[in-house]
Amino acid sequence: MNPVTVDPLTLPSLPLANRSALPPCPAVYFALEGDHVLYVGRSVNLKQRWMTHRRYSQLKGFNNVRIAWLECSDSSLLPEIEVALIEYFRPSLNGELIPLPAKNLKGIMTYVRPEVYDKLKLLAEKDERSISNLAAKVLSDWIEERSINNSKTITTDEQHLAASKEA
Numbered sequence: 334m335n336p337v338t339v340d341p342l343t344l345p346s347l348p349l350a351n352r353s354a355l356p357p358c359p360a361v362y363f364a365l366e367g368d369h370v371l372y373v374g375r376s377v378n379l380k381q382r383w384m385t386h387r388r389y390s391q392l393k394g395f396n397n398v399r400i401a402w403l404e405c406s407d408s409s410l411l412p413e414i415e416v417a418l419i420e421y422f423r424p425s426l427n428g429e430l431i432p433l434p435a436k437n438l439k440g441i442m443t444y445v446r447p448e449v450y451d452k453l454k455l456l457a458e459k460d461e462r463s464i465s466n467l468a469a470k471v472l473s474d475w476i477e478e479r480s481i482n483n484s485k486t487i488t489t490d491e492q493h494l495a496a497s498k499e500a
Contacts, residue, residue, distance in 0.1 A: 336421035346401035352383040359408040363401040372426040375415040
């Protein structure tokens with residue numbers, strides 16, 4: 334394959350925000366900002382890759398990012414095509430470390446039953462989030478709700494205790 338013949342601006346593309354509408358095909362893809370190639374990658378399932386892509390949150394910080402793709406019917410050629418296109422376009426984000434989460438965040442790992450995982454996956458796709466991001470949000474919201482409910486319970490219990498002492 335000759336990378337000179339590939340023009341990412343003429344390939345099918347979608348805005349980054351619409352990544353859930355990407356086709357589930359094998360492809361080499363381009364993250365574009367205007368006519369600038371930010372990143373080149375490959376996947377045997379383009380849609381699935383972008384639903385959990387580690388660069389998603391980084392790319393959201395750019396203006397009007399689009400994902401363009403070059404479908405490849407023979408997925409065994411993807412690595413070779415990707416390397417040739419990275420060497421030709423020299424995208425600024427390829428080879429750059431992905432920023433780590435904020436220092437005030439901690440990571441956890443957990444296991445869930447397959448049916449719970451499947452439901453999380455569907456909800457994450459609907460919300461255009463990764464499964465991990467959705468799980469973190471659900472857990473954070475639940476803890477916040479429990480904290481609010483517990484503080485109300487404690488306040489009520491403290492009021493009853495104080496009332497009984499006054500009586």
